[in-house]
Amino acid sequence: MDRKLFIKTGITASLGLSALPIFTNARWQTDPEPLKTATVKEFVVAGHKDLNKVKEMLTDHPNLIYSRYDWGNGDFEEAIEGAGHLGNKEIARYLIAQGARVNLMVLTMLGKTDLVKPVLEEYPELLFSKGAHGFTLLHHAKVGGEEAKELYAYLTERGLTKTNIKIR
Numbered sequence: 001m002d003r004k005l006f007i008k009t010g011i012t013a014s015l016g017l018s019a020l021p022i023f024t025n026a027r028w029q030t031d032p033e034p035l036k037t038a039t040v041k042e043f044v045v046a047g048h049k050d051l052n053k054v055k056e057m058l059t060d061h062p063n064l065i066y067s068r069y070d071w072g073n074g075d076f077e078e079a080i081e082g083a084g085h086l087g088n089k090e091i092a093r094y095l096i097a098q099g100a101r102v103n104l105m106v107l108t109m110l111g112k113t114d115l116v117k118p119v120l121e122e123y124p125e126l127l128f129s130k131g132a133h134g135f136t137l138l139h140h141a142k143v144g145g146e147e148a149k150e151l152y153a154y155l156t157e158r159g160l161t162k163t164n165i166k167i168r
Contacts, residue, residue, distance in 0.1 A: 013153065037069075041062065044079050047091055049091075053149055054079060058098060065098055085143065117151075
């Protein structure tokens with residue numbers, strides 16, 4: 001018996017047989033088809049620079065917003081991270097409005113000092129963290145331009161000096 005059948009059986013038994021129709025729909029009977037790797041890659045690439053493509057793809061596949069593409073060697077990237085390291089605020093803001101998961105890198109690029117500084121003060125080791133492709137917080141602050149100027153100064157004061165340290 002697989003996990004879903006076990007849960008369905010347990011819930012149905014505890015609620016009585018009258019609850020059986022609730023759990024017999026197609027969603028419980030089969031797992032959804034995984035997104036195709038090529039589709040995920042296309043979406044992540046679009047997240048770097050093509051807002052219209054991002055919107056179109058999300059209309060067709062809403063769960064793409066949570067997907068990550070594996071570029072290899074542990075280098076995973078979401079569309080919002082591509083927007084983040086290229087400084088594409090319009091795409092980043094759109095994805096956030098659609099429910100994308102934000103991270104410290106994207107918040108830094110967007111110049112969200114009031115959110116980033118307290119995290120770095122609580123967890124100072126994150127100052128040296130790296131995002132997709134090894135891009136640093138300082139890189140994200142630099143591509144964030146005027147909005148991220150205060151964070152750029154804060155990060156350099158804290159000791160960051162390189163803008164693009166690669167993992168590989």
